Amino acid sequence: MAESAAVEFRIDRRSGVATYLQIVQQTKQALRLGVLEPGDRLPTAREVVEATAINPNTVLKAYRELEREGLVEARRGLGTFVRRTLGGAAGASAADSPLRAELADWARRARSAGLEKDDVGALFTAVLESTYEGTHESAHGDGPYEGAHGGEPYEGPYGGTHGNGTSEGTRGTTAPPSTTHQGDQDR
Numbered sequence: 001m002a003e004s005a006a007v008e009f010r011i012d013r014r015s016g017v018a019t020y021l022q023i024v025q026q027t028k029q030a031l032r033l034g035v036l037e038p039g040d041r042l043p044t045a046r047e048v049v050e051a052t053a054i055n056p057n058t059v060l061k062a063y064r065e066l067e068r069e070g071l072v073e074a075r076r077g078l079g080t081f082v083r084r085t086l087g088g089a090a091g092a093s094a095a096d097s098p099l100r101a102e103l104a105d106w107a108r109r110a111r112s113a114g115l116e117k118d119d120v121g122a123l124f125t126a127v128l129e130s131t132y133e134g135t136h137e138s139a140h141g142d143g144p145y146e147g148a149h150g151g152e153p154y155e156g157p158y159g160g161t162h163g164n165g166t167s168e169g170t171r172g173t174t175a176p177p178s179t180t181h182q183g184d185q186d187r
Helices: 019-033 045-052 056-068 089-096 098-112 117-131 182-185
Strands: 072-077 081-082
Touching: 045 056, 056 081, 056 117, 081 182, 098 117
Parallel strands: none
Antiparallel strands: 072 081
16 A cells, blocks of 8 residues: 655644635645655545544545645545646745745744734735735636635744644734834844
């Protein structure tokens, strides 16, 4: 039997995001970061259920959605396998890129300055939206903000490789003035 790729799904029951969508989003993030590559086998529904205590039908729904999008394919009796990655040429090396290291450093400074995780998410989303203003569709037309983060969990530099929350709740908001701390002046 083929071994599952090193991806662990983390379910945040308080996020307000449907559980199956969290699996879809985390899989897309793993594809974008190069954690998952074509040919890798996703964990079986049973493995995900054991690790997360969710309903197996939820896992199957997520995998069907990924299959509908052409990202994975189910092979009867063998499992679900990655068909393609996400992101451009740089997407495959995004996990090791200098930009990721800079972002991780910035996130550590923001945390040291007293910003909470939600504050950082709101600030990042506001800057991201203003930077990509007018370009809310990727070159592939995959959907809102797909070229930048695709609504996928944004935990990378300050909460693990796969994330367990989403930027969905902060989309379209800006950080209130009260969340500006002295450490923000470093930028």
